[in-house]
Amino acid sequence: MTSAEDAVAPEPAARGRQRLRRPGRSRAAYAFVLPLLAIFAAFYAWPALNTVLSSGFEWGLINPWRLTEPGSWEFVGLGNYSETLGSESFWNAVVNTTIWLVFFPLLVTGVSLIVSILIWFAGRGLAPLLFRTAFILPMTISLAAVGVIWGFIYNPDPDFGLLNAVVGALDLDFEIDWGPLHLQTGQWLSDLGSLDLGFTELRLTNLSLIAPAVWAFIGFGVITFTAGLTSVDQDLIDAARVDGARLRHVIRYVLIPQLRGSLVIVAVVSVIFALRTFDIVYVLTDGGPGSDTEVLALLLFKQAFVFLDEPDAGLATTVAVLLSLVLVAGAYPYLRRLLEGTPR
Amino acid sequence: MRRSRAWRWVTWLGLGAVMTLVVAALAACGGDDDESEAPATPGEASGSLRVVSNWTGAEGDAFAAVLDGFQEANPGVEIESEEIPFDQTQAQLAQQFAAGDPPDVSVALPGIVRQLAEQDQLMDLDDLWDEWIDDGSYTQALRDVAQAGVEGPTSSIYFKGNVNALIWYRTDELEALGGEVPETWDEFIDLLDRAAEEGIRPVAVGGADEWPLTQWTDSIILRVAGADAFNQLARGEIGWDDPRIVDSFEVFADLISNYFPPDALSASFVDETCSWADGKAAFTNQGAFVNLVAPAECDKSLQPGRDFTFFEMPKYDESAPDARFVSGDLFIGAKESENAEAAKALLAYLGSAEAQEIWAKRGGYIAPNAKVPPGAYPDVNDRKAAELWPKSDEVEAGYDLDDWIGGRVQSEYRGALQQFVREPDVDAFIAKMTEVDTRSSEG
Numbered sequence: 001m002t003s004a005e006d007a008v009a010p011e012p013a014a015r016g017r018q019r020l021r022r023p024g025r026s027r028a029a030y031a032f033v034l035p036l037l038a039i040f041a042a043f044y045a046w047p048a049l050n051t052v053l054s055s056g057f058e059w060g061l062i063n064p065w066r067l068t069e070p071g072s073w074e075f076v077g078l079g080n081y082s083e084t085l086g087s088e089s090f091w092n093a094v095v096n097t098t099i100w101l102v103f104f105p106l107l108v109t110g111v112s113l114i115v116s117i118l119i120w121f122a123g124r125g126l127a128p129l130l131f132r133t134a135f136i137l138p139m140t141i142s143l144a145a146v147g148v149i150w151g152f153i154y155n156p157d158p159d160f161g162l163l164n165a166v167v168g169a170l171d172l173d174f175e176i177d178w179g180p181l182h183l184q185t186g187q188w189l190s191d192l193g194s195l196d197l198g199f200t201e202l203r204l205t206n207l208s209l210i211a212p213a214v215w216a217f218i219g220f221g222v223i224t225f226t227a228g229l230t231s232v233d234q235d236l237i238d239a240a241r242v243d244g245a246r247l248r249h250v251i252r253y254v255l256i257p258q259l260r261g262s263l264v265i266v267a268v269v270s271v272i273f274a275l276r277t278f279d280i281v282y283v284l285t286d287g288g289p290g291s292d293t294e295v296l297a298l299l300l301f302k303q304a305f306v307f308l309d310e311p312d313a314g315l316a317t318t319v320a321v322l323l324s325l326v327l328v329a330g331a332y333p334y335l336r337r338l339l340e341g342t343p344r
Numbered sequence: 345m346r347r348s349r350a351w352r353w354v355t356w357l358g359l360g361a362v363m364t365l366v367v368a369a370l371a372a373c374g375g376d377d378d379e380s381e382a383p384a385t386p387g388e389a390s391g392s393l394r395v396v397s398n399w400t401g402a403e404g405d406a407f408a409a410v411l412d413g414f415q416e417a418n419p420g421v422e423i424e425s426e427e428i429p430f431d432q433t434q435a436q437l438a439q440q441f442a443a444g445d446p447p448d449v450s451v452a453l454p455g456i457v458r459q460l461a462e463q464d465q466l467m468d469l470d471d472l473w474d475e476w477i478d479d480g481s482y483t484q485a486l487r488d489v490a491q492a493g494v495e496g497p498t499s500s501i502y503f504k505g506n507v508n509a510l511i512w513y514r515t516d517e518l519e520a521l522g523g524e525v526p527e528t529w530d531e532f533i534d535l536l537d538r539a540a541e542e543g544i545r546p547v548a549v550g551g552a553d554e555w556p557l558t559q560w561t562d563s564i565i566l567r568v569a570g571a572d573a574f575n576q577l578a579r580g581e582i583g584w585d586d587p588r589i590v591d592s593f594e595v596f597a598d599l600i601s602n603y604f605p606p607d608a609l610s611a612s613f614v615d616e617t618c619s620w621a622d623g624k625a626a627f628t629n630q631g632a633f634v635n636l637v638a639p640a641e642c643d644k645s646l647q648p649g650r651d652f653t654f655f656e657m658p659k660y661d662e663s664a665p666d667a668r669f670v671s672g673d674l675f676i677g678a679k680e681s682e683n684a685e686a687a688k689a690l691l692a693y694l695g696s697a698e699a700q701e702i703w704a705k706r707g708g709y710i711a712p713n714a715k716v717p718p719g720a721y722p723d724v725n726d727r728k729a730a731e732l733w734p735k736s737d738e739v740e741a742g743y744d745l746d747d748w749i750g751g752r753v754q755s756e757y758r759g760a761l762q763q764f765v766r767e768p769d770v771d772a773f774i775a776k777m778t779e780v781d782t783r784s785s786e787g
Contacts, residue, residue, distance in 0.1 A: 061438045062459050156607035157619060189552065190609035191766065288554065289609045289762035305435035307752035308459050 105270035112221025139219030147283030228262035390420030455750015466499035467677035550616035580783025632729035636708025649724035671744035
């Protein structure tokens with residue numbers, strides 16, 4: 001084909017788009033999209049817009065703000081935002097959520113990557129299948145149930161709590177003070193220790209809540225990485241071996257670069273999960289002791305549904321808006337990757 | 345052309361459907377303002393009622409038996425009973441009332457009664473209370489609890505009572521520690537010391553559930569500061585920095601430092617109750633409901649009275665009057681109930697001795713109605729606890745402090761108590777509560 005012919009003949013995809021642009025077909029396309037758009041508008045766009053609007057008013061669940069009743073409006077402008085950003089409980093929840101944000105994606109990504117590579121090297125057969133199933137199975141349990149199960153494991157009485165029974169039997173009980181770090185075993189859900197950073201003190205009990213969440217979430221990482229590993233080019237590995245690469249070199253320079261897409265997906269989904277975590281915290285500690293493990297989603301819940309004597313639902317929607325902004329920012333690499341793969 | 349006709353037809357059909365929905369919604373919103381709220385006479389009530397409660401297991405069965413009693417007397421009423429989790433009662437009720445779809449009759453605590461009464465969402469129950477006060481079924485103090493501190497009509501009834509500040513012990517354990525029930529605060533402390541010397545944990549706490557800590561603070565405030573100060577604090581008439589309240593927390597701080605176990609915040613109420621029932625802790629400071637919980641949840645062979653019983657936490661100051669620590673569950677009726685007559689008839693029944701006797705016979709229950717005979721209670725522990733229930737206004741009492749306050753202050757109070765147990769710093773605790781509970785400074 002000559003270059004002139006190239007310029008004239010449209011690409012197949014472009015021809016398809018041209019067909020869609022014909023008025024009749026375009027209307028049909030809109031008709032097909034309309035139900036989905038209506039569902040999106042009713043159940044996603046409107047609630048999101050309503051949440052943003054609600055954050056500008058002072059209201060509570062018992063005395064709600066209603067769009068259609070101007071008499072119920074107590075407009076406070078950005079007052080809820082300034083109150084939230086100046087509140088001690090908000091920043092305490094931010095610190096706890098940040099602990100989740102750092103440790104949860106790291107642990108989920110790291111552990112599930114290691115497990116997936118081990119399974120991949122083990123090849124086919126019953127043992128790898130059982131191994132993979134063991135890691136994937138907890139994913140099928142609801143997070144509230146995971147919380148209840150781990151509540152039993154963490155029970156301080158060694159007659160009932162598995163962890164303290166093991167710690168006692170193996171004589172692993174300890175309490176250490178290394179500079180700003182205080183760490184102790186035994187009181188897993190009330191006082192695991194603390195790390196004093198000078199400007200704030202991190203409560204390590206949050207790690208006791210992150211552990212069951214990681215246990216339940218690793219299955220997602222294992223599935224994603226296992227799928228990614230099936231597309232790894234065996235020739236590349238063979239070539240690396242021939243060139244004298246050791247196992248760790250193969251993993252570092254061949255496998256991991258080919259798993260970049262899976263890594264982004266697991267990391268971003270874990271970040272989103274960490275930001276909106278609620279169930280496990282609610283079931284295991286309800287944010288306690290004190291507010292040591294109170295995360296943003298739990299603070300939001302309490303402001304909207306527990307503190308009924310005060311019109312704090314506006315503050316709850318403010319936390320929701322701030323959380324959503326961070327979520328969108330956190331999900332951006334994932335969204336970009338999705339959009340890159342979408343035909344236009 | 346054919347397509348555009350079809351579209352027009354679909355559009356009209358859609359508009360018709362929307363109009364139908366709007367008309368139906370408006371019709372549903374419209375209430376009959378003239379609807380009477382007078383209770384139906386027994387046997388006359390009819391229609392359906394939605395009743396919300398938060399009891400499960402043996403307690404759920406007992407409440408179902410109480411409702412059965414109402415249905416037997418009113419065969420025309422169909423009751424749809426709904427159980428919601430205890431810790432979600434406030435939130436779910438608030439949602440249902442806010443959405444305009446409240447239950448006809450629902451269990452409640454004073455905190456939510458106050459919120460809903462202030463919104464004028466509840467049925468006026470003054471006529472029932474006037475009658476009950478006149479015939480001696482209830483005291484004015486109990487009516488004050490049901491009124492939840494709101495000006496205007498009483499809008500709840502008192503259905504389930506509970507007596508707290510009871511120090512539960514295993515009879516064999518007390519025997520091993522000397523066998524004497526302490527009469528004074530000093531004797532009580534001596535007993536705790538003896539338990540510690542014997543290598544037994546002096547007390548079981550269960551602070552992971554937060555509310556068991558309030559069993560300690562309410563008992564101690566009533567014994568150190570007295571019922572007047574307790575009730576003033578509950579109603580926001582004094583602040584947490586009142587010297588009597590500060591003294592109470594000094595006493596509590598000593599108890600924590602000397603007798604609370606290291607896992608006070610790790611274990612739940614049921615775990616700790618069972619830990620005590622198994623003999624791993626000498627005492628537990630709890631309400632009368634332990635009489636039902638210990639055999640049901642821990643050891644079915646435990647016989648109330650024979651194997652375990654209680655003594656009242658002794659007075660801190662022997663010259664002070666008795667001050668009982670009570671709690672319990674109220675019931676409310678929705679003002680907008682579509683079957684207000686039957687709802688009020690059910691509320692009248694729930695407050696009656698007849699209804700309360702049904703549950704009293706099953707155990708683990710204290711009837712707030714003074715007409716329920718002592719013989720109704722199935723065992724010695726329940727009878728002993730029922731005797732402590734304030735049946736006249738001469739007996740000073742305080743209603744569960746945080747349940748009375750409710751809302752944000754309740755939640756923050758419980759959190760601050762957990763922090764206090766971890767680090768018993770009275771000044772820091774009082775400062776935190778003064779910041780959280782500003783009712784006294786706002787007047």
